[in-house]
Amino acid sequence: MASILGFVRRVSKIASPPSVPKNEGALKFGILGAAAIGPEALIKPARSHADVVIYAVAARDKARAQEYADKHGITKVHDSYQDLLDDPEIDVVYNPLPNGLHFEWTAKALLAGKHVLLEKPATDTAEEARALFELAEKQGRVLLEAFHYRFHPAIRRLKEIILSQELGNVKSITTSLAIPKQAFGDDDIRYNHALGGGAQMDVGGYTLNALRYLASPSQETAVNPLEVLSASSITYLDPKIDRRTTATFSFPNDIVGTAICDFQIGWLDFLTGNAIYASVECEGGKIDMANFLLPTIWHSINVKPKGGKVRTEKVYTPLDGAPGEEWWTTYRYQLETFVNRVKGRDSGPVWIEKEDTLGNMEWIERVYAKTELGSRPASQFKVPTV
Numbered sequence: 137m138a139s140i141l142g143f144v145r146r147v148s149k150i151a152s153p154p155s156v157p158k159n160e161g162a163l164k165f166g167i168l169g170a171a172a173i174g175p176e177a178l179i180k181p182a183r184s185h186a187d188v189v190i191y192a193v194a195a196r197d198k199a200r201a202q203e204y205a206d207k208h209g210i211t212k213v214h215d216s217y218q219d220l221l222d223d224p225e226i227d228v229v230y231n232p233l234p235n236g237l238h239f240e241w242t243a244k245a246l247l248a249g250k251h252v253l254l255e256k257p258a259t260d261t262a263e264e265a266r267a268l269f270e271l272a273e274k275q276g277r278v279l280l281e282a283f284h285y286r287f288h289p290a291i292r293r294l295k296e297i298i299l300s301q302e303l304g305n306v307k308s309i310t311t312s313l314a315i316p317k318q319a320f321g322d323d324d325i326r327y328n329h330a331l332g333g334g335a336q337m338d339v340g341g342y343t344l345n346a347l348r349y350l351a352s353p354s355q356e357t358a359v360n361p362l363e364v365l366s367a368s369s370i371t372y373l374d375p376k377i378d379r380r381t382t383a384t385f386s387f388p389n390d391i392v393g394t395a396i397c398d399f400q401i402g403w404l405d406f407l408t409g410n411a412i413y414a415s416v417e418c419e420g421g422k423i424d425m426a427n428f429l430l431p432t433i434w435h436s437i438n439v440k441p442k443g444g445k446v447r448t449e450k451v452y453t454p455l456d457g458a459p460g461e462e463w464w465t466t467y468r469y470q471l472e473t474f475v476n477r478v479k480g481r482d483s484g485p486v487w488i489e490k491e492d493t494l495g496n497m498e499w500i501e502r503v504y505a506k507t508e509l510g511s512r513p514a515s516q517f518k519v520p521t522v
């Protein structure tokens with residue numbers, strides 16, 4: 137009963153988070169594109185953050201941007217993406233454009249002197265991601281690839297249990313992120329090769345990132361695989377667009393990792409726990425985490441010692457006493473840390489470092505090399521010398 141009440145309380149607060157008065161000097165964010173993900177990933181989380189104002193939006197069609205602004209209480213509507221970047225009032229740019237446009241518009245935002253919260257995957261290629269981080273360093277600006285799930289205390293607790301060696305050494309890890317069939321129409325950006333589509337680019341970025349994080353020997357870092365052992369895809373609409381990819385990797389310390397991503401699983405599989413999970417096989421038993429992606433809604437971490445009793449843990453607030461509420465989404469935790477970084481405050485232990493992003497992009501490309509679908513096309517945009 138208590139857990140049902142907790143679920144209802146969290147879900148209603150996620151849907152309608154409380155608003156707080158804004159501080160003087162709050163960061164002004166501008167959003168590129170009237171993106172579907174904007175409200176969940178930034179606009180709603182910002183309501184409860186005193187140092188964040190969602191100030192401006194621009195879309196290719198101004199009427200669409202105006203509609204988005206009216207709906208979400210955004211003050212300023214710009215005529216174009218570039219106009220938004222040229223607005224001196226804006227401190228931070230949120231880039232939720234299609235993957236194939238991440239490189240160009242993040243580079244332009246950094247060149248305009250903005251900090252950037254960049255949707256995953258960072259770019260189409262590792263080389264592009266490296267160029268963005270080099271530019272961010274030159275410009276002295278914060279750049280974060282928004283792997284939001286890493287900021288939630290639940291995934292950190294899973295990692296802590298692994299590192300405690302309670303069940304001994306890790307032998308293998310499987311991560312899965314699958315979306316029900318009807319979620320995306322055939323015209324979705326995810327099925328568009330020129331825009332950087334494909335399951336491995338999208339949901340597969342998380343499953344790879346989670347493998348790299350859970351296989352690493354320390355709480356704060358991710359480790360790169362040694363090799364893609366096998367990879368196979370089911371394509372859809374376009375011979376280069378994977379709607380499902382399964383890849384296995386060897387990792388240091390004799391760990392084998394399997395990452396499964398899919399845009400089209402059946403509802404029954406989705407609703408019965410076969411869609412979003414991380415499963416860690418250790419010498420002395422198994423640890424399963426259901427819903428590592430959006431744990432605020434609901435999750436469970438089941439620790440199953442061989443021949444022993446199963447223990448279930450659920451973690452909604454940081455165990456180290458850092459700020460957090462049980463209804464904070466992964467995006468809200470991420471925003472807290474991002475703002476602290478931009479403001480030059482102590483931002484705590486969690487961050488997606490440059491090398492983490494570069495590793496993810498490199499190994500996404502290696503999976504596409506193994507399946508022979510090939511990397512997504514690099515941007516034509518050339519970063520001017522600064």
Ligand SMILES: NC(=O)C1=CN([C@@H]2O[C@H](COP(=O)(O)OP(=O)(O)OC[C@H]3O[C@@H](n4cnc5c(N)ncnc54)[C@H](OP(=O)(O)O)[C@@H]3O)[C@@H](O)[C@H]2O)C=CC1
Pocket residue numbers: 168169170171172173174177194195196197200232233234235237255256257282284325331338
């Ligand atoms: N962190 C997370 O949980 C999630 C992250 N994402 C990531 O966010 C990004 C956007 O995803 P999502 O919001 O679902 O996508 P949308 O389909 O809503 O597209 C985002 C925006 O892209 C703009 N756009 C610019 N050029 C094009 C073009 N040629 N074709 C189509 N759209 C274009 C549109 O802007 P305009 O309004 O100007 O027309 C649109 O609003 C992706 O990188 C995705 O991986 C997505 C979902 C969840």
Ligand SMILES: O=C1OC[C@@H](O)[C@H](O)[C@H]1O
Pocket residue numbers: 315338339429
């Ligand atoms: O969180 C997510 O879930 C659904 C995906 O397609 C999306 O792009 C991703 O970021």
